[in-house]
Amino acid sequence: MPGKRKKVVVSVAKKLEAIRRLDKGEIIRNVAADYGVGETTVGDWRRNRSHLEQCATISGDAMTSRKTIKPAEYNKVDKGLFLWFTQMREKGLPVSGPILQAKAMMLAKQFPDESETFTASCGWLDRWKKRHGIHQLSICGEKLSADEGGLTKFKNEFEKLVAEEGYSRDQIYNCDETGLNFRMMPSKTLASREEAVAPGYKKNKERVSILACSNASGTHKLPLMCIGKSVKPRAIKHIKPEAFPVYYAHQKNAWMSRDLFQKWFLEQFIPLVAKFLKKNGLPRKAILLLDNAPSHPNESILRSEDIIVKFFPPNVTSIGQPMDQGVLETFKRHYRRLLLQEILEKSSAGSTLKDCLRAINIKSVIYWSAQAWDAVQRLTLKRSWAKILSSTDQSDQIADDVDLHSIMKQIPGCEDVDRNNTDEWIHDDDCEQERTDDEIGHLVNSAEENADDIEDSETAETPQVSHEEGLNALEIALKYVEEQPESS
Structure with missing residues (x-):
């Protein structure tokens, strides 16, 4: 009679490693034997995969040795x-x-x-x-202590890695998050002071987070990730997620979190990059550069065979990360151009600025953000890598030129706005008011409740388009096309 199997405790990392082996088609019996456990145990690991991945995300680098994940005492x-x-x-x-x-x-x-x-x-x-997964707590001030020497060292090491592994610019990616206060106007204009005291105006509910990602050649821009507060805001509840021009996610404070980033990496980055590489005849091999933000899981989580991530060292992100070298700023300029054009159009029809701003909903944000991202030129993306990768293009100028000031001055109430104030407007998203202890306490205590609807200021739901209305609109569009003269 065989003896009783000795109890073996396997770390979370090893359990996930075993699951990945099963994904590749290995027999469960062989995997179980390698880890010294029963086949049923390995099957349980696979059934609890989502929980294990969540635990690995929460525990960061400590997951490599942790066997179980217990909730925090406090x-x-x-x-x-x-x-x-x-x-x-x-x-x-x-x-x-x-x-x-x-x-x-x-x-x-x-x-x-x-x-x-x-x-x-x-x-x-x-x-x-x-x-x-937090390290080196005393070195978190990117903007306060940017390290030029550290950037030079990182650039040399990264270029050596690129040469050794044979990465082309098409295979090198960077992504970064930014906040977007999507209704915000320049703070020093008379019009915005009227807006700030308007009934029902809730500035702290206007923010979404945007994740932008592109490769170093500028040939592949992934769809933006947009993080709102609501699971299904009223303005988009009748639209299928796959029809969005962005990847929409939700979180109660509209911030990026580790589980959201991991989900984006697995569901968006890996499939879209793999598809792009295959389409262009490149090997399934890529590298994603990340900053060391707390919302980013570690390298062992963010990996799919030869698609890997590499982190910037502390204190070089603000001066070296490509997305921070004019790309996100250009995106915001294009977004605010669309915002101003909408306000200008409605103002010409008799609407007040307050009415224009209140009419903006998450659907507007999603489609304007997608248009703004599409408007960012390839040359802007290529030049943003100048501090990381050597290039024959020595110009530091950003290719995109968006003159917001001339549009702003056409809006009633904004005729006297200063150009410097318009330029500062681009960076106002980075100056969001700090949450008080009371606000943090309220967020934590209400974590189990449903997320607040980001459309609180709207008075009515967005009506669903009926089949008859859709068919009539299609017939009108087809008739319009037929009546247009042929282009010469």
């Missing part, structure tokens, strides 16, 4: 501090361990059920960092 403080840390990280402000401990004690006051016994000990801080 779960609300844990989540609240991570929200605050992400906020500071987006602002480029330095954060150290003692600062985090002090802030955690302050946030604990928002959660009476946890505050009595919470002490923010060093051991608790170490476990918090491991859960969220």
Whole structure:
């Protein structure tokens, strides 16, 4: 009679490794034997795949040795501090361990059920960092301490890697997130002061997050990822997700998170890049450059055979990351051009600025964002890589030229707006007001509730187009085409 099998505890990383082997067609019996467990156990791993991937995302680099994932003892403080840390990280402000401990004690006051016994000990801080994959807390200030020497070193190392692995510019990608306050007008105009005090105006509900991604040659721009607050906003609830010109996702504060980024990487980046490479006769091999934001999982999670990621070192992102070298700024200029053109058109028809802004919904944002991204020229994308990859094109000028000021001055109430104020408007998304402890506490306490609808300021639902209306519109469009004279 065979002896009882010795209990084997396998790490989360090994379990995911085993699942990937099954995906490639290996027999479950052979996989189970290699890990010293039963076939039923391996089957359980595969059935619990989504949970394991979520655990790996949460635990970051610590997943390589962790066997199980237990919830945090002070779960609300844990989540609240991570929200605050992400906020500071987006602002480029330095954060150290003692600062985090002090802030955690302050946030604990928002959660009476946890505050009595919470002490923010060093051991608790170490476990918090491991859960969220956070390292080198004292070096988080990208904008405050950009490292030119570090960028030069990274460029040399990266160009060596590109040469050794044989990557072409078509196979090298970069992506980055940015906030977009989609209704915001220049803060110093008379018109925007009227807007700010308008009934029902809620500035903190106007933000979405945008993820843009392109390769170094500018030949492949992936569809934007747009993160809103609502699962299914009213303005788009009758539109199938696959019909969107962007990849729409939702999160209660409209920020990027690790699980959303991992989902985008697996469902969008890998399939679209693989399709692009195959179409152009290139091997299925690519590299994605990322900054070390807390919302980005580690390399072991973001990988699919020869499609891999590489992180920028601390403090070089703001001066070296291609998307930060004019690409996202150009995208926002194009978006705000579309916004101003919409306002100008409706103002000419008698609408006030306040009415124009209130009419903008998430559907407008999705389609304007897609148009703005399409308008970013290939030359702009190519030149954005100048600090990472050597190029024969030595010009630092951005190819796209969007004159917002001339459009702005045509809008009633904005005739006297200063050009500097118009230029500052492009960067106002990066100056979002910091959330208070009360607001963070409210976000955490309401995490299980349904996300707020981003269309709160609308008074009526967007009506669904009937089959009859759609057919009539199609017939009119066909008649219009038939009546047009043939082009010479």
